[in-house]
Amino acid sequence: MQYLPIFTKLENKPVVIIGGGEVAVRKARAILKAGAALTIVAPEFDKSLTSLADEYPINFVPAFFEPDHLTGAMLVIAATDNDQVNAEVFAAAEAKNIFVNVVDDQPKCSFIFPSIVDRNPITIAISSAGTAPVLARRLREKLETLIPQHIGPLAQLVGQFRDKVKARFTHFADRRQFWESVFDSAVVSEIQSGNQTNAETLLDSMLSQSNEPEGEVYLVGAGPGDPELLTLKALQLMQQADVVVYDYLVSDDIMELVRRDAELICVGKRMGHHSVPQEETNALLATLAKSGKKVCRIKGGDPFIYGRGGEEVQELARQNVRFQIVPGITAAAGCSAYAGIPLTHRDHAQAIQFVTGHCKKDGQELDWESLAKPNQTVAVYMGVVKSPHIQAQLIKYGRAESTPVAIVENGTRKNQRVVTTTLANLASEIEQHAIQSPALLIIGEVASLHQELAWFGKTQQTSSFAQPLTQVGLTADLQHKEI
Numbered sequence: 001m002q003y004l005p006i007f008t009k010l011e012n013k014p015v016v017i018i019g020g021g022e023v024a025v026r027k028a029r030a031i032l033k034a035g036a037a038l039t040i041v042a043p044e045f046d047k048s049l050t051s052l053a054d055e056y057p058i059n060f061v062p063a064f065f066e067p068d069h070l071t072g073a074m075l076v077i078a079a080t081d082n083d084q085v086n087a088e089v090f091a092a093a094e095a096k097n098i099f100v101n102v103v104d105d106q107p108k109c110s111f112i113f114p115s116i117v118d119r120n121p122i123t124i125a126i127s128s129a130g131t132a133p134v135l136a137r138r139l140r141e142k143l144e145t146l147i148p149q150h151i152g153p154l155a156q157l158v159g160q161f162r163d164k165v166k167a168r169f170t171h172f173a174d175r176r177q178f179w180e181s182v183f184d185s186a187v188v189s190e191i192q193s194g195n196q197t198n199a200e201t202l203l204d205s206m207l208s209q210s211n212e213p214e215g216e217v218y219l220v221g222a223g224p225g226d227p228e229l230l231t232l233k234a235l236q237l238m239q240q241a242d243v244v245v246y247d248y249l250v251s252d253d254i255m256e257l258v259r260r261d262a263e264l265i266c267v268g269k270r271m272g273h274h275s276v277p278q279e280e281t282n283a284l285l286a287t288l289a290k291s292g293k294k295v296c297r298i299k300g301g302d303p304f305i306y307g308r309g310g311e312e313v314q315e316l317a318r319q320n321v322r323f324q325i326v327p328g329i330t331a332a333a334g335c336s337a338y339a340g341i342p343l344t345h346r347d348h349a350q351a352i353q354f355v356t357g358h359c360k361k362d363g364q365e366l367d368w369e370s371l372a373k374p375n376q377t378v379a380v381y382m383g384v385v386k387s388p389h390i391q392a393q394l395i396k397y398g399r400a401e402s403t404p405v406a407i408v409e410n411g412t413r414k415n416q417r418v419v420t421t422t423l424a425n426l427a428s429e430i431e432q433h434a435i436q437s438p439a440l441l442i443i444g445e446v447a448s449l450h451q452e453l454a455w456f457g458k459t460q461q462t463s464s465f466a467q468p469l470t471q472v473g474l475t476a477d478l479q480h481k482e483i
């Protein structure tokens, strides 16, 4: 980070602007709005600068710049049209350790003015560190349309009630929870409609009624890894939680988005790594919620598809703990989309089956006869280790050896890798390419469409159709091609 964003209180603090022209006017207005004690040094002053003095107190110093003009200043702005003078101001300020901004000369700025979205007292500052001001301006315009005007008055109301709420709830977590419930209540719509008094009355009654905070579990599906595939609700609950219980399948990019000060508890779940037994995780969720915490149980993909989310909420229901379930994009949907493989297609697959290669120890065998039927897609979760068995059983029950297969490793993530092959070569390709978890197998004719469609995506792919190349309409130079 080149510039640390901080908000400074400039009220009555000495600020100096060198320059008396139009550029100085713009800066002076911003500085005066913040209540600073402004001195402007220039041999002569623009009319609009002198008329600013009707609204605000300004100390005009009619002189050419001297380093002594900066004595005692906290901030200095060089706003002259003379590069030489601006450079002298910069050097003098640097020598005295005073923050300095030379207008439109980013290398000579130890502070910069960000683009601002102003919903007083809420202020959002955007900076590109001087590299892409147009982009920063576009972002500001976007935020202006996204952030409602009533956010300002709402924040003012919060400020008014802060002490009362602090007196009512001694613990920070309880206060936070109270405010969360306020922001989900009719207080917001009252403010939105301009009914300040109603909002205050409502807030007062919420404050007198509120009991000890009630805990809750949010069972959230985080999708296969790309954070942009999170649902709005998932993001909202991740930001609200006091505790986040997660496992390794949740990508780092997604974990970056959870509330900064939430407690993080990892319960593992990765091949070959220690993980907390499922029963312990179930019990942990219930215990945390019963202690009044908002618990976000975040899972890769969808919590109810090979996620053991069912077991977790069963235990919560048994223990009378409130919960919400937020579906996520399951790996089959995410990986197939990012690999350019439609799971169904009128010409190739009229059905799709999701199966797991990793059954319970005492579990039954999969229904191979049904899985081996043609004109359908089989998406295999956790199928890498058992791929020799999967391959052998499907062929034994009649699926053609030439059936196209795609192996999608780290689907939807920056390091996604797609290997295409045939059923006959599935296990050997997995070994040859050292495929790591998480990886999904997509078995069926639709896998051949990867070559045609992935060119428009951003996937890294490896193709190794052996004989069936001509059958699926590919040219030989695509063999083993890595992109």
Ligand SMILES: C[S@@+](CC[C@H](N)C(=O)[O-])C[C@H]1O[C@@H](n2cnc3c(N)ncnc32)[C@H](O)[C@@H]1O
Residues within 6 Å of the ligand: 224, 225, 249, 299, 300, 301, 302, 303, 304, 305, 306, 307, 329, 330, 331, 332, 335, 380, 381, 382, 383, 408, 409, 410, 411, 412, 413, 437, 438, 439, 440, 441
């Ligand atoms: C325990 S299951 C969880 C599935 C998850 N609940 C879902 O709906 O996607 C883990 C398996 O899902 C698949 N998987 C999950 N995320 C993946 C990803 N980003 N890329 C490829 N496969 C993934 C892999 O087969 C992995 O072994």
